[in-house]
Amino acid sequence: MTLIKSISGIRGTIGGPSGEGLTPFDIVKFTAAFGQWIIEKSGKKKIVIGRDARISGEMVRNIVVGTLQGLGIEVIDIGLSTTPTVEIAVPLAQAGGGIILTASHNPKQWNALKLLNEKGEFISDTDGQEVLTMADSDQIIFASVDELGSYIQDDSYLQKHIDHILALTLVDVAAIKAKNFKVVVDAVNSTGGIFVPALLKALGVHQITEIYCDPTGHFPHNPEPLPENLVALSDAVKQNQADLGIAVDPDVDRLCFVCEDGQMFGEEYTLVAVADFVLKNTSSQTYAAQQKLGNTVSNLSSTRALRDVTTAANGKYIASAVGEVNVVNAMKANQAIIGGEGNGGIIYPESHYGRDALVGIALFLTHLAKSGQSISELRKSYPAYFISKNKIDLTPEINIDQLLAKVKAKYQAQPINEVDGLKIEFDKEWVHLRRSNTEAIIRIYSESQTAEAAQALAEKIINDIKEFIK
Numbered sequence: 001m002t003l004i005k006s007i008s009g010i011r012g013t014i015g016g017p018s019g020e021g022l023t024p025f026d027i028v029k030f031t032a033a034f035g036q037w038i039i040e041k042s043g044k045k046k047i048v049i050g051r052d053a054r055i056s057g058e059m060v061r062n063i064v065v066g067t068l069q070g071l072g073i074e075v076i077d078i079g080l081s082t083t084p085t086v087e088i089a090v091p092l093a094q095a096g097g098g099i100i101l102t103a104s105h106n107p108k109q110w111n112a113l114k115l116l117n118e119k120g121e122f123i124s125d126t127d128g129q130e131v132l133t134m135a136d137s138d139q140i141i142f143a144s145v146d147e148l149g150s151y152i153q154d155d156s157y158l159q160k161h162i163d164h165i166l167a168l169t170l171v172d173v174a175a176i177k178a179k180n181f182k183v184v185v186d187a188v189n190s191t192g193g194i195f196v197p198a199l200l201k202a203l204g205v206h207q208i209t210e211i212y213c214d215p216t217g218h219f220p221h222n223p224e225p226l227p228e229n230l231v232a233l234s235d236a237v238k239q240n241q242a243d244l245g246i247a248v249d250p251d252v253d254r255l256c257f258v259c260e261d262g263q264m265f266g267e268e269y270t271l272v273a274v275a276d277f278v279l280k281n282t283s284s285q286t287y288a289a290q291q292k293l294g295n296t297v298s299n300l301s302s303t304r305a306l307r308d309v310t311t312a313a314n315g316k317y318i319a320s321a322v323g324e325v326n327v328v329n330a331m332k333a334n335q336a337i338i339g340g341e342g343n344g345g346i347i348y349p350e351s352h353y354g355r356d357a358l359v360g361i362a363l364f365l366t367h368l369a370k371s372g373q374s375i376s377e378l379r380k381s382y383p384a385y386f387i388s389k390n391k392i393d394l395t396p397e398i399n400i401d402q403l404l405a406k407v408k409a410k411y412q413a414q415p416i417n418e419v420d421g422l423k424i425e426f427d428k429e430w431v432h433l434r435r436s437n438t439e440a441i442i443r444i445y446s447e448s449q450t451a452e453a454a455q456a457l458a459e460k461i462i463n464d465i466k467e468f469i470k
Contacts, residue, residue, distance in 0.1 A: 005030075005132055009122075011103055011112035014056045022111055024063055031067040032142075033135035034099065034115055039071065041127070042118045044096030045149065046074040048089045050081030050157075051101035052250045053190040053215035056111045060101050064113070065151055072143030074150045078157045080191045080215055082252035083114065084356035085161045090120035092160065097123075102251035105224040108217060121353050122325050158195060161358065162202050168350060170281055171362045175369040177204025182242040184209040184258075186233040188223045189216050190250035192357070199358050203365060209240050225249055225256045225344060227264045234262040244368070244375045248357045254344040255357035257364070259376040267344040268303040272382055274346050274360055275306055277367035278338040279313035295336040297327055300423045301432050301445045302342030305383045321420035322434065328353045342387075385428075387447045388454035392462050394440040398469065403442070404433060406468045407461065429453065431461050 003012035003021055010030045012022030019026065039045055047068055051057040061077070068075050076093050078086065083100050090098040096118050103110035115123050115131065123131070134140065143149065165171060183205055187193035193213030200208055211232060212220045222229045225247040237245040237258050244265075245258030257265035265273075275296050282294065294315030298306050299322045307317040315337075320330035327347060331339040340347045345355035348363065371378055394400065404422050417423040421434035431446040444461055448454040 006128065009100075009112050009114040011106070011110065013109045014059075014111055015109075022060075024059075027060055027063045027113070028067050030113055030131070030135050031064045031099070032071060032140045033131050034097070034113070035068050035071040035073050036140045037127075037131050037134055038097040038118075039073070042096035044094075044118065045072055046076065046093065046095040048076045048078060048086055048093050048095045048098040048116075049101065050078040050086040050089070050098075051191075052082070052217075052252075053080055053193075054103065054108055054111060054217040054219075054250060057101055057217065060111050060113075064099060064101065069149035069151060070142045071140075072147045072149050075152065077151065077153050079153060079155055080194060081157065082161075082191055082195055082358070084253055084352070084354050084358060085157050085195070087116060087120040087352055087354040087356075088161055088164060089157045090116055090118065092157075093154075100251065104251050105249040105254065107223065108219050119353070121328060124325060158198060161195070162199055164351065165199065165359055165362045166202060168348075168359070168362065170278065170350075170366060171203075172366045172370065173202075173204055176365045179243075179369045180207065181205050181244070181365065181369075182207040182209075182240065184211065184233060184236045184240055184242045184245040185213060186211050186230065186236075186245065186247045187213045187215075187252075188219050188221070188225075188248070188250055189214055190219070190223070190252075191215055192248040192250070192252045195252055195358060196246060196248060196361065199361060203362060205365070207242075209236060209242065211236050219250070223250050225254055225267060230256075230258060230264070234258050234264075238262045246361060252357045253355035255346060255360040255364075256344045257375060259379060260374055261376055263376065265375060265379050268342040268385075268387065269305065269379060269382060270344045270360060270364070271298060271338075271340045271342065271346055272303065272305045272309055273367060273378065274348075274363045275338045276309040276313075276382070277363060278348070279310065279315055282337055295331075295334045297330045297334060297336045297339035299323070299327055299341050300417060300420050301387075301434075303385050303387060303447060304428070304430065305385050308383045319417060319419065319423070324355060326420070385447050385449060386451040386454045387445060388451065388458050390444045390446075390455075390458045390462065392442050392444065392465055394442065394469075396440045398440065400435045400440070400442060403465055403468055404435070407433065407464060410464060426457070429457055431457055433461070 098116035100114040256267040346360035446458040
């Protein structure tokens, strides 16, 4: 059993003793703390909730609803939904916050409470710590019987989200429709099976083959949209002679594509392609009017291809610490027009400050339609980089901070970034070292222009660490 308390929410496996998994006791405890915090922070007694299709979703939803009502809060339940849809719903409903019931790409035994502020954005580190502190206090006050909160079910937000996307300036429905794309969708039997086909039809795509689009919560494969989990999608694209395949995770905030030949477009390149399109099609007059320079942001472990396309468009690239909240903060600070994470997360401020696979689909299909290329040709138009992911296990007595300091000293002549761990750049290569918060582990991410070179760079750093330990 596992229970992880972090700034963005409470994540755990269902069942087991309270405090060791996401049990009903834990759900009540943290929901009550968040509800109380929302009342005190925003002055509003209204919270939007939505969930993915995982098996435990209905049980968790019932407990969350009852707890919030017990605090005197009006609950707007938008039902089977997506993370970005709830993010959009919170400000539209003029709510004080939101709770998304999803464990994202985690397997079916997991669920979570993802916490949003009144802007529909993930709460900050400071806010998260306040919620966790409140959960362990005796300051939560429940409502009397005459002041219990109300409960409203509202299934209108699927259409509101789609209408919102269709209204974006850079989304060209006519161009997409004219291409008559043939698309295969893998939604891992979660809510993407409802939302992605609905969006595609609104965009003028009518040749849609659905695999794993029944929102039962019985995931047919590991729900993380990685190449090894998308074999069925790749096969279906080839068998149906489709133009592309689309895969999303259970809460539809991560997006990746499969090319017409069954090859992976690469989740790192989802953001690269969409950013390239946005950079080239957001006019310089718009930049001037909004005091933006065509800036982009991704986290330190994402491909440098984003930097390349940003520089080519005369923009500025900024690297943030890992984590969506950190990316959003850097985007706001640098007035970025597009950003996200290399895991297929697109954050487009003209829509909202949250990873949104649905927005990503609309922008990508517009880009593909206007490019006049196949999706594989579009992929080849971008710089080729390969990321290798490794880790080194250490014993608890080893001082990891001292190890990282020694690595930094050895490579002090190279460009170094310490925003999040230690990132060292070597011309077109880089290596990023991050310590685990829970284990005696250093995670090592490296990138180069070939897979072999990326792995060789990682092994070089691993050998350095081993020598320092000796």
